[in-house]
Amino acid sequence: DTEVTQTPKHLVMGMTNKKSLKCEQHMGHRAMYWYKQKAKKPPELMFVYSYEKLSINESVPSRFSPECPNSSLLNLHLHALQPEDSALYLCASSQTSGGSGEQFFGPGTRLTVL
Amino acid sequence: GENVEQHPSTLSVQEGDSAVIKCTYSDSASNYFPWYKQELGKGPQLIIDIRSNVGEKKDQRIAVTLNKTAKHFSLHITETQPEDSAVYFCAAKDSLGGTSYGKLTFGQGTILTVHP
Numbered sequence: 001d002t003e004v005t006q007t008p009k010h011l012v013m014g015m016t017n018k019k020s021l022k023c024e025q026h027m028g029h030r031a032m033y034w035y036k037q038k039a040k041k042p043p044e045l046m047f048v049y050s051y052e053k054l055s056i057n058e059s060v061p062s063r064f065s066p067e068c069p070n071s072s073l074l075n076l077h078l079h080a081l082q083p084e085d086s087a088l089y090l091c092a093s094s095q096t097s098g099g100s101g102e103q104f105f106g107p108g109t110r111l112t113v114l
Numbered sequence: 115g116e117n118v119e120q121h122p123s124t125l126s127v128q129e130g131d132s133a134v135i136k137c138t139y140s141d142s143a144s145n146y147f148p149w150y151k152q153e154l155g156k157g158p159q160l161i162i163d164i165r166s167n168v169g170e171k172k173d174q175r176i177a178v179t180l181n182k183t184a185k186h187f188s189l190h191i192t193e194t195q196p197e198d199s200a201v202y203f204c205a206a207k208d209s210l211g212g213t214s215y216g217k218l219t220f221g222q223g224t225i226l227t228v229h230p
Contacts, residue, residue, distance in 0.1 A: 004157075042203050042220035043158065056217065090157050102148065103218060105157035 003027075004106035006091050012112045015081060021109045023074040023091030029104075031097035032074040034066055035090040037108070043090055049074060050097040081113045116141040118206050120221025128229050133194050135224045137204035138186040144206040147187045148218070149178060152201045162189070194228045201225050 004025045013019050023032065031050050035043035048056035049068040063085075065077040074091055088108040095101040117140040127133050139147075145166035150158035164171045164178045164187065171178050175194075180187040191198055204221040 006157075040201075040223070040225075042223055045217055048217070102160055102163060104160060105150070107157045 004091055004093055004104050006106040006109050008109060010110045014114050018079045021076040021089055023106055024072055025093040026072055029093035029095055030071060031094045033092040034076050037088040037090055048097055055097060083113050086111055086113045116144055116206055116219040118219050118221040120204050120224060122224060124225045126227045127194050129194060131194055133191045133226055135189045135202055137221050139206040143208040146207040148205050149189050150203045196228050196230050199226055199228045
């Protein structure tokens with residue numbers, strides 16, 4: 001099973017809302033990632049978790065707050081977002097963050113900020 | 115940091131033709147090169163990858179070649195089918211450490227259209 005699942009598929013929120021994106025994998029991977037993807041652009045790395053610890057934060061604004069409750073779950077908490085944050089948010093996982101292991105992506109959450 | 119250039123940005127072929135997408139990278143420390151296919155409304159799907167100790171890898175109609183000296187790698191799709199239509203991204207990774215540990219650097223993508 002090489003599946004990464006994400007919920008919800010679509011999310012519409014106002015600028016004052018608080019919402020969370022969820023990601024789950026059961027491949028025993030110890031690295032999980034959040035990416036942001038704008039239309040017709042490649043994914044941009046936001047955060048890397050390695051063994052449930054945040055190892056890379058690509059200077060992401062604090063209105064995005066990641067959380068890794070256990071080795072299978074990854075959340076992204078959203079608060080006070082801006083319309084320019086509307087995008088496809090992708091979760092990915094790999095065996096470890098180092099090494100040349102395959103990185104598998106979920107289907108994404110399409111976020112619209114009004 | 116690593117920089118990956120991908121060409122062409124769009125590619126239109128007739129069904130049955132071959133398609134080739136090329137990428138160049140800047141960091142000689144990069145040693146892992148995956149290719150992803152992204153269909154509309156879906157996440158990127160890993161279709162093939164190559165490591166720096168290998169020059170070529172093939173999986174049915176898809177092949178990837180790597181030239182470490184020239185720092186470029188290419189995706190070859192033979193006997194294209196309409197279902198091959200998608201956006202294709204190349205990527206590069208330094209798997210041995212450094213400040214970019216864990217980070218994939220993507221090319222800008224190629225929109226492939228296969229006409230029936």
